[in-house]
Amino acid sequence: MTIKNDQTYILKTLDGDTNSFAFLVEKYKVMVYSLATKMLNNREEAEEVSQDTFIKAYKNLSKFKGDSKFSTWLYKIAYRNCLDAIKKNEKKYVTDVIDEITENKVRSTDNVLEQITKRERNDLLKQCLHKLPEQERSILWMFYFDELSLKEIKEVTELTESNIKVTLHRARKRLVSIINTNVKSELINYGS
Incomplete structure (x- = not known):
């Protein structure tokens, strides 16, 4: 239903009805905006990238073939715009060395997280996520928070499905390591 609904508005837009694109x-x-905020960690940049995404989508709407969902096509444009903004700003993200993660370390992280309030936990998780390399962070967001399928992530990133799986695996391990380090230091500071 949504795909047909989107297609109707796309066709109307291509026929000159700009109100259809507004829909x-x-x-x-x-x-x-959510994707841009997550990737860029800056509200102003996210707004700019969001606007640019819709401008590009409007200008290139005739190139949308309908092979995928419109939302996936739009997501891909937004993702590319975010990558361009990151390259432009030359942001550097911490890339901690991945320790060998054991089940005990994961469980101890879970126990520590239970001691922190939900809001603090969300803030801390966000900080930890932004310490991941951009590609790992964005693929984690797409898979877990935006709930894109591997096929959709493949379409957005143009990576192979096996590369996406490996990146997800590495990102999860790296995130656990970052959380371990940051949560422990946060608790030490909190207890002082």
Whole structure:
């Protein structure tokens, strides 16, 4: 239903009805802004990238073939714009060495996380996620938070499915390591 609905608005837009594109913007603005915010960690940049995404989508709407969902096509444009913004700003992300993660370390991290309030936990998780390399962070977001399928992530990133699985695996391990380090130091500081 949604795909047909989107297609109707796309065709109307291509026929010159700009209000139809406004419907698509309204429908997907939260998705695009959310991705940009997660990837860029900067509200102003996220707003700029979001606007640029919709401008590019409008200008290239005739190139949308309908092979995938419109939302996936739009997500890909937003993802590429975020990558461009990151390269432009030359942000550096900490890439901690991945320790060998054992089940005990994961369990001890879970126990420590239970001691922190939900809000503090969300803030801390966000900080830890932004310490991941950009590609790992964005693939984690796509898979777990935006709930994109591996096929959709493949389409957005143009990585192979096996590369995406490896990246997810590495990102999870690296995130556990970062959380271990940051949560312990946070608890030490909190207890002082």
